Amino acid sequence: MNTFRDWITKILNGLAGISFLAMVILTCWQVLTRYVLKNPSTWSEELVGYLFAWMSLLGASIVTSERGHMNIPIIVEKFSASVQKALLCFGELIAFLFSAVILVFGGVQITTLAMGQMTSSLGVPIGIFYIVLPLCGVLNMIYTILNIVDIVKNQTNEKEAA
Numbered sequence: 397m398n399t400f401r402d403w404i405t406k407i408l409n410g411l412a413g414i415s416f417l418a419m420v421i422l423t424c425w426q427v428l429t430r431y432v433l434k435n436p437s438t439w440s441e442e443l444v445g446y447l448f449a450w451m452s453l454l455g456a457s458i459v460t461s462e463r464g465h466m467n468i469p470i471i472v473e474k475f476s477a478s479v480q481k482a483l484l485c486f487g488e489l490i491a492f493l494f495s496a497v498i499l500v501f502g503g504v505q506i507t508t509l510a511m512g513q514m515t516s517s518l519g520v521p522i523g524i525f526y527i528v529l530p531l532c533g534v535l536n537m538i539y540t541i542l543n544i545v546d547i548v549k550n551q552t553n554e555k556e557a558a
Contacts, residue, residue: 401542404535405461408454415451419444439517446525453528457535463543465491484547492540499533 422440429437459465465487472483507530511523 401461401539404538405458408458408461408535412451412454412458415447415454419447419451422447442515442517449525450528453532457532457539460491460495460536461539461542463488481547481550485544488540488543488547492537495533495536495540499536500530503527503529503531503533 422444426437426440426444429435429440463484467487472480475483503526507523507526509523510526511521513522514520515522515525
């Protein structure tokens with residue numbers, strides 16, 4: 397399963413990197429057109445905003461893959477190892493539910509609604525840019541399941557060693 401996780405993470409890192417590189421290039425283009433050519437590029441500014449949202453959400457999925465989401469370790473560390481593992485699984489379950497309800501369900505709803513609206517400068521349906529919400533929700537759900545499996549496997553390995 398780690399191969400599957402690594403494969404998805406490499407793709408996400410590549411997409412986030414491409415998005416960042418495109419943002420840098422487009423921002424330089426904006427500066428060039430605004431201050432050198434005296435004819436500002438409106439479409440590139442709009443696209444940079446959408447790319448920033450994509451990069452942020454893809455980065456959040458990468459953080460989920462590394463179990464780097466917010467937690468309070470000082471409280472968890474006060475419990476026994478078995479309770480700590482249960483709390484870790486509970487935290488992953490909360491992340492799974494958030495991803496399922498807010499990102500996937502809500503993301504599909506907002507994407508569907510926004511398909512009828514067009515962006516002001518690009519002339520593309522806004523829903524195209526909102527597709528990242530359910531996409532990252534599904535990725536987060538996959539990662540949280542993989543994280544729970546890893547937590548449980550670690551627990552069984554400790555029992556076998558004892």
